[in-house]
Amino acid sequence: MNIREHYSLRALNTFGLEVKARYFCTLATLGGLRTVWQWQQQYPDLPILFLGGGSNMLFVEDFPGLVVHIKLMERTIIGSDAEYTYVKAGAGENWHDFVRWTIDKGLAGLENLSLIPGTVGAAPMQNIGAYGVELKDHAYEIFAVDWKTAEMRHFSVAECGFGYRNSRFKSLEPNRWLIASVTFQLPNKPTWHLDYAGVKEQLTGEVTARSISDAIIHIRQSKLPDPAQLGNAGSFFKNPMISDEHYQTLKEQYPHLSGWVLEEGVKVSAGWLIDQCGWKGKRFGDAGTYERHALVLVNHGQASGAQIWQLALDIIDSVEQRFGITLEPEPNVVGKPMLSQRMPNVVLTQP
Template sequence: MTNKIIEPIATEPVFVENYDLQSANTLAIPATAAYFCEVESRQQLVNALAFAEQKKIESLIVGEGSNLVFANDYQGLVIQNKLLGIHVLEQSVDEILIRVGAGENWHALVEYCVDHGWYGIENLALIPGLAGAAPIQNIGAYGAELKDVLVQLTYIDKASLETTQMSNANCEFAYRQSVFKQRLKNKGVIADLTLRLFPNAKPSLSYPALRDQLPNDASPKQVFDAVCKLRQAKLPAPSQIPNAGSFFKNPIVSSTQLGKLKEQFPGLVSFAFEGDHKIAAAWLIDHRGWKSKSIKGVGVHQDQALVLVNPRRAKGSDVLGFARQIQDDVQNSFGIWLEIEPIVIG
């Protein structure tokens, strides 16, 4: 019998020049990065950041590229996150604390927790991407958000290379929003997340489509299966037709603004949201007749007006140009500016 030799992870990442990013973003935008590397350990990550510093170029950490629009070629270093590991930190009859490496696939993590009977993230099944990107826009779906379960995260500052623990409150979470899209935009890297999950919690069934089909005491597995089914029926898979999910955020308006809009547009779809109202951006886009329209190969999905599709792999400027036409049209028709949800690079 021979002993298996486990190779230590090299401390220096392998840097590739002029890297093709088309398969690194789910919109399949053809763009290149001046440099690219993968990081499997914190040491590799720190060395990658130091490489960028030494070359005096920017760096961009990416997961699965499911929320990215490359407007141009990227002149810096793209770092592919591969920091893995799921560890139970504490477990009692009431709760479980787990630490998750930022490079873990989000959906696989949800499935892992569901398999263990832990409530908390089952409503967030099938959201593409890696765990490390989840705090950036406080991922949310079917009445749940990451902020409901995140205890803290490990954050590495790019400039100082200092590692800190950031609490949930310090992440300044809001609807598709966090400090990482504002004051700390592209300033650091999230290395891991600590989540609080529950063995006995009540399922979160505030979303009507879930409430209608599940019992009040549905198990995490039942919620997970229902969410997966709903998402598979509604959303186009990027592997079949390149897209970045919802391209625009649902605008939030006051009761007064909503009242005025409803006088003019009685069919307008809206939802109560934290004292205000979320307007269904899909309704605005659909009402203006954009569904199924396309320009220069970029289009609005035939069933989902919020999803822009890029079947001909058009460049980022064409995707953003098309989005701009929709934004201008909605602004002129309803007086509402639609904000782009994905992160635009360059």
């Protein structure tokens, strides 16, 4: 396995940012990890970053350590019991291709998660979700390598700490686990999830996993910018959770504010809050917000990661001032401490 130097990550981040990895390698087999450990012994102070499709990353600057591009490939139908069929996928598999492959095999469950960019291995990191379904609803077990001990460990779903755009891998133990594969349990008798944002309206004919997947592909293509045309990382902020009291106070002032009452509080739409602050379609140089969706930050061509991050901080400030709510970024931000002082979930690349 070759370790390359000063490697461009432009094609490996969906913002299309021209950033470089000081060191870079592609991991196609677990045996290749030996080379990564040797590298780490040589450069113990430099960071390592596992990278899938780069669709949930914002590089504020070049990465000073080793980027390991995960290309562990596998798709296997393991077996089935009365209720489920079990399917295993390697971390490097393209998520959407894998979803369509399960549909081609006559399996259902993942159709609502069609067209989410990225890889299978990154999907558990933030428990990807869309159109009323999350990865945790169909995940069965995860195999991951412990970076501290070099041991492979198996996690049941209950051990993964899955939450809204969150998992133990993302927040409890960041940078500790290399996810090698994910096994799914797909129901032999599927339950369709159609009550979400226009899915029913888009369906024609018989309801099948394929027709739902096709409908969702159509809806997503009409709502979200294609990263190949306009750099972006999907929703840039999580929908914030606020207390019931806070929600009631805001609701008196802003009757159009909608919220979803959950056990932990009330979840409100980050897109609505940002829109109210007048950010939709704004552009500052090549950094901006998408004209159809204020929640999506975009790179119109030559924006730098620092410019996009500055825009994100400005949006956070304005929402905080107007609504008293602090937005949290969804993508993983890699970069300068001075730009990230306020953000607890930002990976710093320099001491």
